[in-house]
Amino acid sequence: MCPPHPLHHTRNSKRGLDVLSYHFDWSIILSGKYFDWLVSGVKVTLQLSAAGIVLSFLLGLIVAIMRMSAFKPFRWLACIFLEFTRNTPLLVQIFFWYFGSYKLLPEAVNDWLLTQNFEFAAGLIALTIYTSAFIAEDIRSGVLSIPKEQMEAARSAGFSYLRSMQYIILPQAIRITVPPLVNQFLNLAKNSSLTMTIGVMELTYQARQVESYTFKGFEAFTAATLVYLALSFIITFLMHQYNERILKIHMAA
Amino acid sequence: MINFIGVHKWFKKLHVLNDINLHVTQGEVLVVCGPSGSGKSTLIRTINQLEPIDDGRLVVDGMDLSDKKTDINKLRAEVGFVFQQFNLYPHLSVLKNITLAPIKIRRTSKKEAEEQAMTLLERVGLTDKRDAFPSQLSGGQQQRVAIARALAMNPRIMLFDEPTSALDPEMIGEVLSVMQDLAKSGMTMVVVTHEMGFAREVAHRVVFMDAGTVLEEAAPEVFFKNPQHDRARQFLKQLLSPMH
Ligand SMILES: Nc1ncnc2c1ncn2[C@@H]1O[C@H](COP(=O)(O)OP(=O)(O)OP(=O)(O)O)[C@@H](O)[C@H]1O
Numbered sequence: 001m002c003p004p005h006p007l008h009h010t011r012n013s014k015r016g017l018d019v020l021s022y023h024f025d026w027s028i029i030l031s032g033k034y035f036d037w038l039v040s041g042v043k044v045t046l047q048l049s050a051a052g053i054v055l056s057f058l059l060g061l062i063v064a065i066m067r068m069s070a071f072k073p074f075r076w077l078a079c080i081f082l083e084f085t086r087n088t089p090l091l092v093q094i095f096f097w098y099f100g101s102y103k104l105l106p107e108a109v110n111d112w113l114l115t116q117n118f119e120f121a122a123g124l125i126a127l128t129i130y131t132s133a134f135i136a137e138d139i140r141s142g143v144l145s146i147p148k149e150q151m152e153a154a155r156s157a158g159f160s161y162l163r164s165m166q167y168i169i170l171p172q173a174i175r176i177t178v179p180p181l182v183n184q185f186l187n188l189a190k191n192s193s194l195t196m197t198i199g200v201m202e203l204t205y206q207a208r209q210v211e212s213y214t215f216k217g218f219e220a221f222t223a224a225t226l227v228y229l230a231l232s233f234i235i236t237f238l239m240h241q242y243n244e245r246i247l248k249i250h251m252a253a
Numbered sequence: 254m255i256n257f258i259g260v261h262k263w264f265k266k267l268h269v270l271n272d273i274n275l276h277v278t279q280g281e282v283l284v285v286c287g288p289s290g291s292g293k294s295t296l297i298r299t300i301n302q303l304e305p306i307d308d309g310r311l312v313v314d315g316m317d318l319s320d321k322k323t324d325i326n327k328l329r330a331e332v333g334f335v336f337q338q339f340n341l342y343p344h345l346s347v348l349k350n351i352t353l354a355p356i357k358i359r360r361t362s363k364k365e366a367e368e369q370a371m372t373l374l375e376r377v378g379l380t381d382k383r384d385a386f387p388s389q390l391s392g393g394q395q396q397r398v399a400i401a402r403a404l405a406m407n408p409r410i411m412l413f414d415e416p417t418s419a420l421d422p423e424m425i426g427e428v429l430s431v432m433q434d435l436a437k438s439g440m441t442m443v444v445v446t447h448e449m450g451f452a453r454e455v456a457h458r459v460v461f462m463d464a465g466t467v468l469e470e471a472a473p474e475v476f477f478k479n480p481q482h483d484r485a486r487q488f489l490k491q492l493l494s495p496m497h
């Protein structure tokens with residue numbers, strides 16, 4: 001699975017310290033086949049990140065609400081979910097969904113899955129579930145920081161518990177939760193690279209491919225690094241914009 | 254309109270409401286006073302079941318609160334509650350604070366709800382603040398918005414828990430005068446307050462609470478002139494002393 005490190009190449013070859021005279025060649029990855037590989041990797045990484053952010057936020061919201069529910073079985077379910085997902089390595093979870101999950105499914109479903117992009121689905125599920133646990137806890141602490149009088153005011157007006165959450169508590173809690181949420185979204189985007197281990201052809205996977213075909217590892221991973229950096233900046237920037245907007249609109253002093 | 258029959262409530266071992274029997278008729282303004290910790294807030298909060306009762310019967314606007322089948326959200330929609338700390342929704346504008354419940358609960362159209370909100374804002378003298386946020390308002394203004402927000406549901410009963418206690422003295426008047434107008438319009442009101450001027454002028458009846466019981470219940474002119482119990486006399490004396 002793992003090709004030998006390039007240092008081994010140079011050591012083993014008669015050319016000895018060739019590594020020092022490494023010949024930089026950016027053109028090879030900036031056009032043609034290898035460029036296309038990297039671009040397709042970027043696309044998959046973006047898809048994974050975007051879908052993961054949306055889904056993990058929604059799932060995190062649901063888990064947070066269940067965790068705070070007055071209904072005990074919901075609380076227990078949420079707690080079990082949180083303990084399992086936060087206390088096991090993401091890589092193991094990725095393998096679990098990739099190698100383990102289909103054993104639980106009926107064969108017909110599996111046959112169908114194989115015609116689909118199963119790696120992508122398994123990777124996305126693992127990333128979503130893993131990240132949602134952290135998001136749920138962030139949202140919960142945001143909710144806990146809203147004075148209980150807000151819930152009382154909402155309930156007094158005649159809103160049910162869930163409606164009070166929806167219209168009054170969560171909008172305020174999410175606002176407080178934006179900075180930790182940015183962190184979780186960044187983590188998700190970066191963690192998406194781990195899905196290469198189950199063959200999701202995302203950016204890191206493609207950079208690796210380019211490296212093993214061209215031995216231009218430095219160029220390929222520099223490019224990958226820059227793309228991840230850019231992605232992180234974009235996420236941070238968008239969340240910052242969102243934050244500024246709501247601060248301007250809602251908390252004007 | 255509101256009927257307490259032998260109501261009890263405990264917080265753990267603390268007997269906060271001890272055999273409360275009270276009857277508030279439609280259009281009546283009842284003022285509740287008493288020393289700190291005597292159970293005034295707990296009493297008023299049982300009326301919209303922010304605090305459930307442990308024993309006895311409590312019937313509000315024909316709905317029996319001791320009956321599990323009573324739709325508590327429906328009851329609360331009919332009962333406006335004004336808090337000491339206003340508790341406006343900080344993330345919503347004044348207008349949205351007022352229109353949220355009518356739109357979401359009563360299914361009033363947005364346009365209609367906003368028109369009604371403007372009428373209410375006019376009534377509390379704050380039409381120019383419709384787009385402001387709670388943090389931009391003074392305490393007195395926030396409390397008047399809170400009253401408008403409660404009124405927007407066209408409640409049958411209004412409850413006030415020390416609505417002026419958190420206000421600077423110069424803002425108390427503006428809130429009391431809104432409440433006075435409301436009383437004149439025939440609203441059924443239960444008001445926990447230490448504003449004895451308000452009680453004298455507006456209340457039909459004053460209830461004095463001590464240690465979880467209703468110790469005295471009388472018309473304001475009777476209560477203020479001639480309180481029956483030492484505790485009440487002490488309380489009034491303290492209230493009227495300049496040191497208070
Ligand atoms: N949620 C609660 N849990 C336990 N004890 C409580 C709770 N709320 C109130 N109490 C206690 O019940 C008693 C009555 O409280 P309550 O708030 O009804 O008094 P109050 O007459 O409104 O006093 P104040 O004038 O200070 O507002 C007090 O001793 C208080 O400490």
Ligand SMILES: [Mg+2]
Pocket residue numbers: 293294295415
């Ligand atoms: Mg009180």
